[in-house]
Amino acid sequence: DSGVTQTPKHLITATGQRVTLRCSPRSGDLSVYWYQQSLDQGLQFLIQYYNGEERAKGNILERFSAQQFPDLHSELNLSSLELGDSALYFCASSTGGRETQYFGPGTRLLVL
C-alpha cells in the first residue's frame, strides 16, 4: 500500500459524458501527478500540481482538466468522453521535485 488513494476504482460511462476522478496523496506529499495508461500508449504523463499550483503539463487533452485543493487532494475531470479515453488513470504523489513518486491503485475507466 503506497498511501496514495484513488476513487472510484472502476468507472463505466457512455461517450459524451463527464467524469471526475479523485486522488488523495500520501501524508506530507505536496506534489500530485496524473498519468494515463492505455494498452497502445503505455504510461503517459498528463499533469502535475504542487501545493495547489499547476507545475507541469504533458499530453493532456483540452477536454481534460485537473486541480489540487487546499487539503492537497486532486481531481481529474474528463469531459466529452470518447471511446479512446478508456484507460487506467493513475495518480502519484511525492514530496516534490525529483523525489520518488508513489502511485495510487488507479481508476479503470471504460467508455462505452
Place this chain on the structure above:
Amino acid sequence: GQNIDQPTEMTATEGAIVQINCTYQTSGFNGLFWYQQHAGEAPTFLSYNVLDGLEEKGRFSSFLSRSKGYSYLLLKELQMKDSASYLCAYTTDSWGKLQFGAGTQVVVTP
C-alpha cells in the same frame, strides 16, 4: 515513450538472473527510475539513479551511464512473483514529471 527503449519481453527460469536494458535520448536529464508493475496494478518503485554507477538493493540492482544514455535493471535469484512488467523512466526537469518506456514483460518459468 518515444525517446526511451527497452525490450518488449524477456523469459528466464526461477533462480536465474535477468538484465533489462533501457536506452534513452533526451536533451535534459535529471534521473532515471525503475518501477515494477503487475498486470492491472499500480507501478511500484524499485530504484533511482542520478549519478553514473551501480545501485544495489537486495536482489535488484540498477546501473546508469549518463554519457551513453543507458541503464539496466538486474534481477537476481528470480522468483515466480517477479513475473511483471518493468518500466524504465527518466525525468528531465526539477519538477519530476516522468517519461516512461513501454515496459519489459518478464516471464519467470519454473
